[in-house]
Amino acid sequence: MAFLELDRVGKQFGSQTVVEDFSLAVERGEFISFLGPSGCGKTTTLQMIAGFLEPSRGAIRLDGRDLTKVHPAKRGLGIVFQSYALFPHMTAAENVAFGLEMRGVKREDRAKRVSAALVMVGLAGFEERYPRRMSGGQQQRVALARALVIQPSVLLLDEPLSNLDAKLREDMQIELRQIQRTIGTTTILVTHDQNEAMSLSDRIVVMSQGKIEQIGTPQQTYERPASAFVSQFLGKTNDFAATIDRTAQPARLVAGSWHAPAPAGVSGAVTISLRPERISFADAGLAAKIITRIFQGNHWLFQCETECGPAIVIRQNDGTPQPTEGEAVRLAWRVEDMSLRTSGGAA
Amino acid sequence: MTAATDASTQAASSETRAPWALTLPALMLFVGVLVIPLLMTVMLSFHDWGQYKGIEPVFILKNWQEIASDPYYAEMFWRTFRIALLATLITAVLGAPEAYILNRMSGRWKGIFLLLILGPLLISVVARTLGWALLFGGNNGLVNKLLMSLGLIRAPLPFMFTETGMVVALAHVMMPFMVLSVWAALQRVDPQIENAAMSLGAGAFTIIRRIILPQIIPGVLSGAIIVFSLSASAFATPAIIGGRRLKVAATLAYDEFLNTLNWPLGAAVAVLLLLALVLIVVGSNALIERRYAEVFR
C-alpha cells in the first residue's frame, strides 16, 4: 500500500468546486510536485493534506491510517508556506525550536537538533537573528529547517521558492533536492513553475481547474503529454493540423508537404503535437520560412511560418551552419517524437 | 575653481533651506496656536490672584506651593491617574480579544461589527456618558429601577459620583481606540502563522499565548498610551459622572478657570497635568520602542 493516499478527494467552497476527484498514491521517500496554473486548486489540496481545510469528499490516508480524523496539530507534517510564516518575535533558533518544544523535547537535546537543522540549511551562525533582519533566501531556509527539525512524515512545500530571485531560486532548487535526497523525507511541492517541477520531482501531478490532467515522471509528462493542456503547460510545443489520407496506398498522415505512414486506428482530422527541439531542417518535409533567428548560447531558436501555421524550432549550437532569416527551409521529424490527438477533442 | 566651490556651497545651502521654507506655514500655525498659548499658560501659573484684586502679573510660586503642600491636590492627581490606569486596563483586557475575534470573523460580519465598534465615535462623548447616567443615575436610573423592582437589590447601585462609575464610563468611551490599535497590529500578522504554529503541534491556547499575543503587544501598548492620555485629560465624562463631588485634574482646572475665576491656580493644575502626561507617555513610548525595536523594525 502506498505511504500517502488521496482517494477521490474533492473540495467545494459554496457552490464552487475547487478540487475534484483527486486520487494519488505517494510512495515513501518520493518527491511529488503539484504543477498547474494559479488558481487550479494546488494550495487547497495541500491544505487538505495538512488539515487546515476539510475535504468535502474522499479520504486521505497516511500509512494506512485515516488522516481526516486527525487534528492538524497531531498530524506531524512539516509545512513550508509561501510567505514562510516565520514567527517574527522569535529568533531563527527559537523558530526552529518551537516544534520540538511543543513535542516536549528536552532543552539540551533541543539545542543540538536546532543547530543541526540550521547547519543543514546552511545557516550556522544565524541562531540569534530575527526574521526581519534576514534576506528572503535566509528566511526561506529557516522555514525549511523549522519544518524539517520535527522529522515530519511528509514535507509539504507551498511555492516555497516563488518569492526568491531567479539565481537564488536555482541554487535553492539544487539544495532542496540534495536535502530531500539525504534525509529521504516524502515531499510534496506545489509550484506553477514547470522547470522547478521537472528538475526536482520524481513524479509530477499536472493540474488544471481542480482536476488532475496527468500523473507521471517529468520525462513522461514532457514527452508523452496526456492532453493539449499538459503539452502547452510543460514548455513550448508546436501544434500542426494534419489529416489522414486514406486514398493513398498505403494510407498516409499528411501535414502540408510532410507525410508519413498513417498510424492504425486514427481517421479524419488530427493534431500533431511536437516539441521544438525534435524538429530538424531537412531536404523534404513541411515547407517553412525562417522569420526570426535568435542565438541563445547553447542553442538557436527559430521562429518559422509554415504551411500549417507558425512554429518554433530549437537546434543545438553544435557548430554546423544554420539557416538564416528569410531562408526557405523544410521541417522534418521522426514519427516517434510526435504525439497525435484527434482534433476537436481535448485528448 | 573658487567660483565652482561658491556655486556648489550656494546650491547646498539653498538645498538645506528649501525644506524649512516649505514647512514654514505649518510651523507658524503650530507655534501660533499651540506653543504660544502653552507658554502663556505656563506664565499664568506663576501669577498671583486674589478674591478682590483679580490676576496680578507677577512672578511668584504661590500656586505651585499650594499644589505641593495641600494634600487635596495630591489626592486629586492620584485619583486622576488611578482612574485613567484602570480604564486603560479594562480597555486592554476587553479590547484586545475583541479585536482578535473581529479579525477572525468572515467578511460581512466583520463589516457589521466593525461599524458597531466604531459607530460610537460618531456620537458625542456627552451623549454616550449621559446614557450611563440614564441607566444608573440614582433611583430613577432604568437598570436600578429594574433591579429594584425585581427585588435583586434594595438600594440603587452606586454609580454616579463614584470612581467605579467614572472608570466604567471612560473604558466604554475609549474602547474604540484600543480596538483600532490592536486591529492595526493584527493586520500585520501573517494570516498563515496560526496554521504554521498548529502544524508544529501547538494547541489553540498556546498559539494565542506564544504566537499571537507577542505580536499584538505593541498594538496593545500603543493603544494603552492613547487611552491613558485621553482618559487622564478627559473632561466630559468625569464632569458628568463625577460632577462637583469627585474631581479629576481636568474638571478641577475647569472649575478654577470658570467658577472660582482663579486662573493662575487652574493654569498650574493644567500645566502639571500636561507635564505628568508628557513624561508618562514619552517614557513608556521609549520603553516600548527599546523593547520591541529588534523585532518589529
Ligand SMILES: Nc1ncnc2c1ncn2[C@@H]1O[C@H](COP(=O)(O)OP(=O)(O)O)[C@@H](O)[C@H]1O
Ligand atoms: N477559502 C476559500 N473560499 C472560497 N474560495 C476559495 C477559498 N480558497 C481558495 N478558493 C478558490 O479556490 C481556487 C483554487 O485556489 P488555490 O487552491 O489557492 O489555487 P492555487 O494554489 O493552485 O493557485 C481559486 O479559484 C480560489 O479562488
Ligand SMILES: [Mg+2]
Ligand atoms: Mg497557491
